[in-house]
Amino acid sequence: MLGLMQDRPLSLPHVFHRAEQLFGHKRMVTARPDGGEDVVTVAQWAERVRRLATVLDTLGVSADGRVGTFCWNTSRHLELYLAAPCTGRVLHTLNIRLHPDQLVYVAEHAGDEVVFVDRSLLSLFWPHVDRLPGVRHVVVLDDGSDTEIPDDPRIRDHEELLAAAEPFAGRFVVEDENSAAAMCYTSGTTGNPKGVVYSHRSTMLHSLITLIADGPALSERDVVMPVVPMFHANAWGLPYGCLLAGTDLVFPGPDLSPAALVDLVERHRVTITGGVPTIWMNVLPLIDTRDLSSLRTIFCGGSAIPKALCEEYRTRLGVPLLHIWGMTETSPIGTMGVLGSHLDDASDEELAAARVRQGRPMPLVEMRIADPETGEQMPWDDHASGEVQAAGPWIASEYFRGEGGGSQFTDDGWLKTGDVATVDPYGSFRLVDRTKDLIKSGGEWIGTVELENEIMAHPKVAEAAVIGVAHPQWVERPLACVVVEEGQTLTLDELREFLEARVAKWWLPDALELIDEVPKTSVGKFSKKTLRERFDGYALPD
Amino acid sequence: MLGLMQDRPLSLPHVFHRAEQLFGHKRMVTARPDGGEDVVTVAQWAERVRRLATVLDTLGVSADGRVGTFCWNTSRHLELYLAAPCTGRVLHTLNIRLHPDQLVYVAEHAGDEVVFVDRSLLSLFWPHVDRLPGVRHVVVLDDGSDTEIPDDPRIRDHEELLAAAEPFAGRFVVEDENSAAAMCYTSGTTGNPKGVVYSHRSTMLHSLITLIADGPALSERDVVMPVVPMFHANAWGLPYGCLLAGTDLVFPGPDLSPAALVDLVERHRVTITGGVPTIWMNVLPLIDTRDLSSLRTIFCGGSAIPKALCEEYRTRLGVPLLHIWGMTETSPIGTMGVLGSHLDDASDEELAAARVRQGRPMPLVEMRIADPETGEQMPWDDHASGEVQAAGPWIASEYFRGEGGGSQFTDDGWLKTGDVATVDPYGSFRLVDRTKDLIKSGGEWIGTVELENEIMAHPKVAEAAVIGVAHPQWVERPLACVVVEEGQTLTLDELREFLEARVAKWWLPDALELIDEVPKTSVGKFSKKTLRERFDGYALPD
Known part of the structure; x- marks a missing residue:
């Protein structure tokens, strides 16, 4: 019927x-x-x-x-x-x-x-x-x-x-x-x-x-400034969403300098904006210099949000960064880091950690995590990790002209995202790595994104990327490539001491290299491939 | 492609x-x-x-x-x-x-x-x-x-x-x-x-x-109590929407008495509820007796919201009634009375009038107004009125087993709703009547719902329904059937005097009948059919 x-x-x-x-x-x-x-x-x-x-x-x-x-x-x-x-x-x-x-x-x-x-x-x-x-x-x-x-x-x-x-x-x-x-x-x-x-x-x-309350929540009352490029996954769907909702729109054009962006926010009373973490890192020094009180939501995506950055925005502007997770293949919105009501009594520290999670799948999106080698589905206990797989009506089923030969899709048609995550019992995802960046040490996985987040929480650290380098006994061990804050320096011992209370002992980096900047891809993501090439054949200290 | x-x-x-x-x-x-x-x-x-x-x-x-x-x-x-x-x-x-x-x-x-x-x-x-x-x-x-x-x-x-x-x-x-x-x-x-x-x-x-910001905006953080029956157009879609959003739910069961409802709101910190105007009229006397501060939205639909009722809720509870318009054939949400940002500088009076409009079509719903006789589309100038026609993926295309023979659908497949409305340039609909209740007087339409709203603004009036009765010269003229507040009485002259500043002169009722109650249909709407039968052959005063 x-x-x-x-x-x-x-x-x-x-x-x-x-x-x-x-x-x-x-x-x-x-x-x-x-x-x-x-x-x-x-x-x-x-x-x-x-x-x-x-x-x-x-x-x-x-x-x-x-x-x-x-x-x-x-x-x-x-x-x-x-x-x-x-x-x-x-x-x-x-x-x-x-x-x-x-x-x-x-x-x-x-x-x-x-x-x-x-x-x-x-x-x-x-x-x-x-x-x-x-x-x-x-x-x-x-x-x-x-x-x-x-x-x-x-x-x-x-x-x-x-x-x-x-x-x-x-x-x-x-x-x-x-x-x-x-x-x-x-x-x-x-x-x-x-x-x-x-x-x-x-x-x-x-x-x-993009209109739903527990999502981007675009409303006719909003003034939206998409900083995320319109040549990148439809600017996270904001342009179409804004037309559907009837928002005002502010387009930043070519000048994405922090000064230009805060100017636009102040002048046009922008309520919602969105961009990659690098943008908000660069804008941060300016947020007290202008009246940005019109902002109610700042979306952040493309890479993991450093917890310290999110907290800076929350405490100084009253608006934490709100995580959007997705990729070109997912249109791109897959999850958002909207806090669940089960956190109503959580501590400030727990809330800070929750805010930088990738969050809950959007309606119509289904997600699961699976062992990257066996494909076995992993439990949602926030401990077991696995490759994130996604299904839904705005998730790709294949690439144009059959490129890639379907290797990025499971037999039952789900997208293999290449991201590795844990999931808590409330369905909130927390990325710990990319499958190709995972470090396998002594038969156990080390999530490099998670490790980088903890390193970046160190007050002397501006940016950090972790790659695996060959080790005779453990197969791979982590090398921390760190950009320090201006005028600062950092030793391996200092870093390990800082991390000891934060990560498992066997995650502690075996080596530290201070670098001028983390190399980025054309869309602003860490290019660990470049780092791996640079440190190819790296000799770990004994 | x-x-x-x-x-x-x-x-x-x-x-x-x-x-x-x-x-x-x-x-x-x-x-x-x-x-x-x-x-x-x-x-x-x-x-x-x-x-x-x-x-x-x-x-x-x-x-x-x-x-x-x-x-x-x-x-x-x-x-x-x-x-x-x-x-x-x-x-x-x-x-x-x-x-x-x-x-x-x-x-x-x-x-x-x-x-x-x-x-x-x-x-x-x-x-x-x-x-x-x-x-x-x-x-x-x-x-x-x-x-x-x-x-x-x-x-x-x-x-x-x-x-x-x-x-x-x-x-x-x-x-x-x-x-x-x-x-x-x-x-x-x-x-x-x-x-x-x-x-x-x-x-x-x-x-x-039901999840969108400029709509019901259901969120995981909400506690939703649908008072509108689940046997009536899926309770406005709230039950499915609540499951999709992950809200808590409070079901009132058989006891819809005002005391029971405010009890539930207070005890379970209900944030969203919805029902027909009669429910909120009955609840009104109790809203100061309980702590209802958890409420953030009260949906109201099924019939037009009396302006005075909406304002009572707004001033006493801080939460105006929010109009949902639709019918069984529209799943039912067609429009909602969310205020547009163009009203930011509007006077209190303008805002009160705007709140009881049926509002703007939801995304995916298209609406238009057409002359009920010729089918010609009418302009959106908030003056011209016409029958509301609707199209969209949750609007009926026909009735089960072909009942009605398609007479309620246009040649291009739109639903003829039987409601008559004006539309302002911002796309906000304002119902003025049902096509079958319209009074045609001297070649001009009189919108009985609009007239009733004005009559119900009279302090002595509890409820009012207007029907057309035969007139030798004008074909039809309005008869006001009024339920007065307890202990009050009202004359035709008093009523006409009150209405003179509010409606066109030729809309003024020719007669007034005081009645005990306005007869209702099984879903609580005014049954004007019953009134027309009761006053069949009514003799208007000269």
């Missing part, structure tokens, strides 16, 4: 038309490279989306063609977020920090027919365009930078195209909710990037989740 | 397994008729659901058989909410206030194979069971009342069945998200009730909506 409910697809035209119809009076602010600001109402923005829909036709983009973007966070970028999928095309957000060879690989692998490029980023993209014969047009979004615009028939001007186009009239329709809406390549630390293809259904459901 | 996301159905097993896995420690309290309380943890409740799944097999209920319930709001009723759909059956909540003929019609029309009946309601159901040959089992949920249990082979005891059943092991699976999960008959004021059949998909999406 079937239900007798209307057959309405979960597709992005709903997001567009809802925003246009209900929230036309709301505002989008974009910071320009020249220090000025562009302001549009949602009504004006929506009219531009309608023109852009016509432009995509005029440019001859195929019915389901890939529309590349090479842009900062701006309201123009958001035009493409809707115009491409609402006309049946597929938005492909290119990571502006990729190595040129990877950039070319990704744009070609995806089959981009046109790429929209911020003028301030043109010098990063244009030199490689001759290696991309499939890219027939490069549309420049003139953000006021002084980058020279090449004289080439492939170059088009966004504003000229919009001005010449009739706005699409009527309602956008995407009937098949399983059709592709957007794609994004994972920036894995090994091998070529792999494409994740979001459907309209997955994006719509994920957008709903 | 298709998205490459996991194919996971939106179906209720997810709600069950999520609650069992993450929220086993949460509590469900049910008030018993004898004044005591039953308390179970979600883990205990889930184990009972697993047993109940086996019981449904043992009783021989067909693979997609209808499982009737004739119950108050209790945790046992919630067992059925999950056990039936998670095993592929269809939950059919029977309205305990139906006339026996309608009850028999509905149970037979739905094809109920088994009906679960609260012992305290057995005397309302059992006398009619012989007219229901399809009902092979009547399972009694013994709530401690002293109603005699008939000696009949059809009678089974819920607890005995559970005790004898093995808990279903493993995971429930419903692969087809469009399959039926539950059904509920509309209690229309004319004709036979018509069956609305909810799918797993519609129920799941609707449940997500």
Whole structure:
């Protein structure tokens, strides 16, 4: 027996038309490279989306063609977020920090027919365009930078195209909710990037989740500033969520300096923002210098949140960092570190520890942990650890064009995330490592992320990464690579003494190297691969 | 091009397994008729659901058989909410206030194979069971009342069945998200009730909506007491939403007296409750006598909220009533009266008026207003009114077994709600009438609900209903049927004088009748049909 409910697809035209119809009076602010600001109402923005829909036709983009973007966070970028999928095309957000060879690989692998490029980023993209014969047009979004615009028939001007186009009239329709809406390549630390293809259904459901009370809780009353790049897993779904909720939006554009960010928060009374830990580390010294009292939530994700950092925000600003966990393959929101009511009587220390957990799975997401070697499911006792596996309607089932051959998926179709975690009885996840970074010492696993967190709690430590180095007896032992605070120094004995009360004895690092900075990947994560290469053949002290 | 996301159905097993896995420690309290309380943890409740799944097999209920319930709001009723759909059956909540003929019609029309009946309601159901040959089992949920249990082979005891059943092991699976999960008959004021059949998909999406910040915003931290009956449009979706969010639950059982309700709120620190305006009218005199400070939200729906009532709650309790609008056909949440940020500078009076509007459509719901005669769409200027039409994945597309012949749906598949509203430019709906209650006077519509609201603002008026009576010149003119406050009286002149500043001159009632009470339907709505019958042929004064 079937239900007798209307057959309405979960597709992005709903997001567009809802925003246009209900929230036309709301505002989008974009910071320009020249220090000025562009302001549009949602009504004006929506009219531009309608023109852009016509432009995509005029440019001859195929019915389901890939529309590349090479842009900062701006309201123009958001035009493409809707115009491409609402006309049946597929938005492909290119990571502006990729190595040129990877950039070319990704744009070609995806089959981009046109790429929209911020003028301030043109010098990063244009030199490689001759290696991309499939890219027939490069549309420049003139953000006021002084980058020279090449004289080439492939170059088009966004504003000229919009001005010449009739706005699409009527309602956008995407009937098949399983059709592709957007794609994004994972920036894995090994091998070529792999494409994740979001459907309209997955994006719509994920957008709903950004509204829930025990999640991002986006509300019409919010002013949201996504610092997390829109070329990185849809900026955690915030842009679509904001349109669905009807928030005001503040786009920081190219200048992500701490001073620029706190300026924007103060000036526009931003209530919600989100970005990787590095951003909030850099902003921290400035939080007492401005009126940031409008902030009610600061999302943090991409890597583990150092406990000390979270506590600094909580005590000085009254707003702790709120952990979002996920990855490109999970759209990306899988869990959030919202505190459960069972912690109502917890101590300050317990609460501080709970806040930096990755937290509970979102509704519709199922998660489990499994032994990375045998696949056996591990208990939720917060002690046993295992690889995190995820299932749900916004979790990838495979990569574009079959890359990776399914090795990242279980036989029953769950995503193997590569993260290693414990889970407490309340379903709160706590990452302890990446499977590939785990150290196996004497037959036991050492979680390097967990160990790094404890090291970073040392007052002299700014950043720390732990890698395994070969050991004749134990197979591997931990080497701590530490960036100390300015003017400080640190010895192995000091560090071990500090850690003794905090971790198991056999986790204590066997060696310490002071380094200038922890190498990062293109999305700002610790690149332990680089560290492992640097310390290849490292001789541990006896 | 298709998205490459996991194919996971939106179906209720997810709600069950999520609650069992993450929220086993949460509590469900049910008030018993004898004044005591039953308390179970979600883990205990889930184990009972697993047993109940086996019981449904043992009783021989067909693979997609209808499982009737004739119950108050209790945790046992919630067992059925999950056990039936998670095993592929269809939950059919029977309205305990139906006339026996309608009850028999509905149970037979739905094809109920088994009906679960609260012992305290057995005397309302059992006398009619012989007219229901399809009902092979009547399972009694013994709530401690002293109603005699008939000696009949059809009678089974819920607890005995559970005790004898093995808990279903493993995971429930419903692969087809469009399959039926539950059904509920509309209690229309004319004709036979018509069956609305909810799918797993519609129920799941609707449940997500109960979590959103600008909606019910259910959170794990909440203690929710649904006063709205679970036999009425799934208690506004609260039960499923609460399981998905992981709230504590308080079920009031049979005693809906104001004293019992405020007792429960105070004792269990209820944060969210919801019910029809009559409930909150009756509770009002008691709100200063108890500590109700735990309440943060009081949902109100089913009929328009009198402005004075909403303001009383706001000023005395600090919590205004929050309007939910919908109907059985809309699962039911269509709009909510959450205030938009454009009202930040509004006067107290404007805010009071805004709070009793039906509000903005929920995400995924689309709404419009159309001339009830021509079908022409009306502008959103808060002046033009039209019949409310709704579309969305949890809006009915037709009635069970084709009843009504599609007359309640437009050619493009939207539901004609029968409600008449204006819409402001921010998309906030304001109901002014039911299409069948509209008065057409001299070619213009008079919205009777709007007129009633203004009449009920008169300090001497307790309740008021307005109907149209025949008029030789104007076709119809309004007759005000008024219940005055105890010890008061009211004249037509007094009423007209009061209304003059509030409504258009041609809306002023031509006549006034003082009545003892406004007749109500089985779900507590004004029955204007009864009033029209009573005043049929009414002679208006010259």
